[in-house]
Amino acid sequence: MNTLLPQLAAGLATGGIYASLALALVMVYRSTHHVNFAQGEMAMFCTFIASLLIESGWPYWAAFFATVALAFTLGAAIESVLIRRLRHAPVLSIVVVFVALLVILHSIAGWLFGYAIRSFPSPFPQTGAAGALLSAHQLGAVGMTFAMLLVVYLFFRHSPLGLQMRATAENPVSSRLVGVRVDRMLALGWGFAGSIGAVAGMMIAPVVFLDVHMMSGVLVYAFAAAVLGGIGSAPGAVVGGFIVGVLENLVGTYVVGAELKLTVALVLIIAVLVARPNGLFGKAVVVRV
Amino acid sequence: QKKYDPGASDTEIRIGQTMAYSGAASIYGEVGKTQAAYFRMVNDQGGFNGRKLNFISLDDGYSPPKTVEGVRRLVEQEQVLLLYGMFGTATNTAVHRYANAKKVPHLLLLTGASKWNDPQRHPWSMSFYPDYPSEARVYARHILEHKPTAKIGILYQNDDYGRDYLRGFKEGLGARAKSMIVSEASYEVTDPTVDSQIVQLRGAGADVLVSFSTAKAAIQTLRRVHDTGWKPTHYLAQGAALIGAVFNPAGPEKAIGVISTAYSKDPNDPQWENDAAFREWLAFMKKYRPEADLRLGSHVYAYSSAKLMVDILRACGDNLTRENVLRQAASIKAVQLPMFLPGVVVSSSPDDYRLIKSLQPVVFDGKRWNRLGEFVSIF
Amino acid sequence: MPRHLFPAVLLAIACALPFALPSYAVFEATLVITYAVALLGLNLLTGFNGQISLGHGAFFALGAYAAAMLMEHAGWPYWATPPVAALLGGTLGWLFGKPALKLDGVYLALATFALGVATPQLLKYKGLETWTGGSQGLVLIKPDAPFGLPLDADQWLYFFCLAVAAALFAAVHNLLRGGIGLNVMAVRDHPIAAQAMGVDNARIKTLAFGVSALCTSVGGALSAIVVQFVAPDSFSIFLSITLLVGAVVGGLSSLQGAVYGALFIQFVPRVAEQVSKSAPWAVYGAILIVLVLLWPTGAAGGIRHLKNRFIARSKP
Amino acid sequence: MSDVLLDVRGLEAGYGNSRVLFGIDLEVPAAGVTALLGANGAGKTTTLRALCGLVRRHGRVTFAGKRIDTLATENIVRLGVAHVPDGRGTFAGLSTEENLHMGACTRTDKAGVREDFERLYEYFPRLKERRHQQAGTLSGGEQQMLAIARALMLRPRLLLMDEPSFGLAPNVVQDIFRIMRRVRDEQRVAILLVEQNAGLALDLADTAYLLETGRIVLHGPAAAVRNNEAVHAAYLGGDIA
Amino acid sequence: MKYGVSGGRRQPKPLLEVRDITARFGGVVALDQVSFDVAPGEICGLIGPNGAGKTTLFNCLSRLYASHSGEIRFAGQALGALPQHRMAGLGIGRTFQNLALFRTLTVRQNIAVGTTCRRGTGWLAHALRLPAVAREELAQAARVDELIDLLHLGDVADAPAGELPFGTQKRVELARALASSPRLLLLDEPACGLNHQEVDELAFLIRTLRRRFALTVLLVEHHMGLVMALSDNIVALNFGRKVAEGLPAEVRRDPELVKAYLGESAAFNQRELAL
């Protein structure tokens, strides 16, 4: 049996997973110029809440949108309660706070929700497409990723709010000087990123199953995908996600075996970055002297 | 005639442990918590011989250097009488030599690597978990007997756990290993999915799938295998063959036909519903671990292990020296633990540290485990 | 305050410590020293040179395995292994610094992160199993004090590590206080201007990477000697992150910061565990956040600030 | 003289532990130009920053009768205070056009914004040529034009200008002063002008203040200040004309 | 023209030769076939409208932009193949239009970085703090102190450079550039943001420096008073092309330049310097 096609399909499906979380990273990067390492855990946390809602009898879509809204609030709250106070702190201090958030959310989730692995429903039909390359859920999740991409892309490209967010991330002082409510923009950026993350989580959970560790693996790949695409570029994140997913599978199957596939995939990604230091779709911000 | 080593006195016995309460293996932290709960129950019932158990369980995050630190703290600062039930192969390996040099009992470890059964060189270390390679040999033998023409695909976790199994399995197949195994695929615990590995194994034409994996990968495997319409005979390591923690989330119908081995009662198996031992266990759990998730498999293990520990200490009487603890641990005579399958007895002798000596091959029918032939002794 | 007073006092206290502490605490103090050496390297790179590394655990692992394999397979004495770890770490760090030149910001962060992620896999790799011990790792033997010194093994190792650490701290201190140190910081503050002033950015950055990896490797080697065990699970990406956290919380761009950071790495998780068994890392995270809010530039920065305030107040 | 638009009383400001302004009193009339002169490091930039709430400040500042010394920067701006900051404050990663859009981001009159775009491109044809270019790659002078244009996009009532001629070619400097005159007259904008080219500034201004190490040491009608001996020597050069 | 080395550019060997330099950024041609010479000891003014390409030319000279066509020779040596950081060692020092100080370093440290290219000791020597390092540092400190005095930076010598007023930062940049003992000094708008008196002082300073350190200066400036007073020779750019070259008195009357750059009536709003 030829495995190339199924491997490609499996790669695309996992790639879609990476892409969806990568989009959340891009969202927060674009609106704050930080890479939020806690993004995955925020998504995991929200997915747990969705799971609780569904278990307590909510219809899927009601739980879905409630979770998206809640994730928005969570994101915005973290920004306005915590990150805001660090506005003048060095970048690495903020990175450390992200790490702190990551371990806090992870630890609290373990404490609240336990360590058992749970199934999470998919909104897409459970067609028994035996033998098909991709399941309905996988197709649906990829579709959802594209939908989010479109929204993020149009938002930043063509909406005044998107422009203000980009400007805020780049130069908060100048933004204030043209009347942008910077605090609100940053909170919104975190909120949107939280929501995207929650959607990503709810699309990922049916595939990888829901537990507190659900995102630790995904985050590594999502980070790689977002950076490969050129952090800050939404299409880049999605393309990056697919590339990482497929690359990893092909390397694992045909080149070095599963043991070193992540290593080799990462080496290849870094090689690409050395040739294109701003990622595939990123553009350099030139600093003139 | 009372005799004491550090950690023991007229009023208490100190027991030390490091456990993965955090980190990638934090699911095993539940074991430590249930063991603590068991000791609490013993104390509530008055302890024994007037002594209370003081159980000090530290978090090592499944990181060996942390284990070293923790164990040294337990032995040198907290002055425990013995180390008990510590989790993980790498972590225990890190303190293996230390415990033996210091002559501190290092008992009932939660790891099934074969190195723990080495009474000559490391008399102070003893595991309580079924030996991984031996279990793997059971599967190998089963395949050789029932499906001698099998084309085998193996999925294993890329660490000492998976590799120990893999080694035992190949030994079990012997000379036929080369021809029968058509593909091996490993995964990392951190891999988000095992889809690619499943595609690879299926692509190699395997009609028998052997998974030496832990819970998460096992669930994903069951689901993926089912969804793609692949129908191999599926052997699954007993640590991941759990109805509540693995089959139910994956969908029990997807696990029909899974073959594994068992030595204890699966609490999510309806056949034990009215079993006295099960009910006692349930009552204990309800009272002392009310927040615990009973779907996890680890509570039964923890309960049995803690009970055995208490039995060993009881057997020591008033001679609570480290040497005596070890002597008692190494001379257990055919104990039937309540939550173990009827017929699985625990025993040890000074030159055989393997406590669990037989396993029951079982097959899952979508609801419960069914015995598959007789007990198999493992050596 | 005379320039050398602070390190001198510190050294004096450090020398007295093992006689005042029980052997377990001496062991812990030795671990603090090994982390401090590792953080010294990270601090040089990330604090002084502005190159972020999310993967310094890799160099720590390199040093640890170099030491362990030399002792296990080649029968080397423990004291001969740190120089080899230094050489290896320095060379590999320098080599890694070459492609890293092209990258900065998140792109460099990813590259180093990848290094950290790949480390345990490489250590487990089957092809190297005969030397690395695979996922089982290698178990070492603890050395006793030589020359019949009246010290137990823990005390002796403490002094051994302290000596190595003091030498490295002194060397890095020398390096950073002169012209080279200025160049290292100039490249961080304004690479274009630095270049125009005649600073060879590429050289400075790769060498900074090399020296940084050298220190961290030595830290790893010492830690292997002290812990007497190496295994892939000890060097997961979590170690790299922990090192970064330590470096930041201790205070970047300050050599003292490395010591504070090491204390944090060694003791804060313990404190957190004592506060809450059920969610220790939530406590850890909370402590981390409080520290960063309190001292955005790390403990070293905070202490400097307090000192300035004190001096300002004590002046009429 | 027209009524006072911006009224500053006892303004103090500083950075960290160091104080820079020690009680400044200042008035800017509506539709008038007020010049603020001072040596290097006197605190001119800090004064403008303090008015906008970019640095910690104390004192009483009223704008159009409303206290603004407690407001956040963005809310001050939304009242109609535009600031051409020192160092230009370019959004380096955005295009020239996006930078201008940002200037108008609080405005809701689409037609007016479109009109202003045309007008500003007419003032600064160079910016029109470069409108899709990443603003960070513009030359220094081009970025300065952009900063001025961006501030004008707000259609402010008060314009705080920190060295508008900074890095501009002589003919562009003349243009800028012409533009300032026009916005003052046509749009009735009040201007607080910090400018090293004191000759031009005093030509345009009605009143002038002289700042020395954080204190106003001299103020009065521009012509009078121009004739002050000390001012003349330091800011204008040569003999009193 | 009291101090000008007039006729210097007719000497057989110019210090700097710029030949047909072209620089492009995407569609923008920032420099288009620019050629000119600068004689040793000369102060050459480089003027032109905003965006004419002056800074770009500086960046080509200090090799910040590596890819350009044409040739630049400094003291007879082609710069094309040399890495950027060698420029300081060859004797080309520069300041920047937009401040480029090391913001967290003190003024003294900033200036000391300028002496990098005069340092011979390496990493190992520093780590072991060999006597040679101490000797070198002593010499370097002397040089730094001299410049601090010369540029009146004594009061702020130990303050972080990023917190100083603009004009002071410009002086620090100048000191830093001088610390490398350059032969050719590239000044990009040094008078920007200075008041009249400060510009006067700057003019005086530049002349003093030239004499004292035998400098050749290439000066970009929009302050016509300063350019006209200082320059021996002026090169004018517009849209990346050289549009005029000659003595200040000639160039200031060039009708095209007046229109494109100086503005009507050629009134130098910055009055002539009293020199």
Ligand SMILES: Nc1ncnc2c1ncn2[C@@H]1O[C@H](COP(=O)(O)OP(=O)(O)OP(=O)(O)O)[C@@H](O)[C@H]1O
């Ligand atoms: N970010 C800062 N941190 C600390 N001190 C500062 C900062 N910015 C300015 N200062 C100090 O405040 C004082 C006033 O500076 P300010 O920039 O207001 O002067 P200015 O009059 O605008 O001068 P210039 O002509 O240079 O623009 C200076 O002494 C300067 O050192």
Ligand SMILES: Nc1ncnc2c1ncn2[C@@H]1O[C@H](COP(=O)(O)OP(=O)(O)OP(=O)(O)O)[C@@H](O)[C@H]1O
């Ligand atoms: N990296 C770049 N990308 C795109 N365009 C650039 C880049 N660098 C310079 N330019 C363009 O080249 C032209 C020349 O710029 P340069 O900075 O050399 O002008 P300048 O003469 O120094 O002007 P000013 O007097 O305003 O400083 C400008 O129009 C600028 O927009």
Ligand SMILES: CC(C)C[C@H](N)C(=O)O
């Ligand atoms: C199932 C577990 C007991 C195995 C564990 N991963 C180990 O390290 O041995």
Ligand SMILES: [Mg+2]
């Ligand atoms: Mg100013």
Ligand SMILES: [Mg+2]
């Ligand atoms: Mg310029």
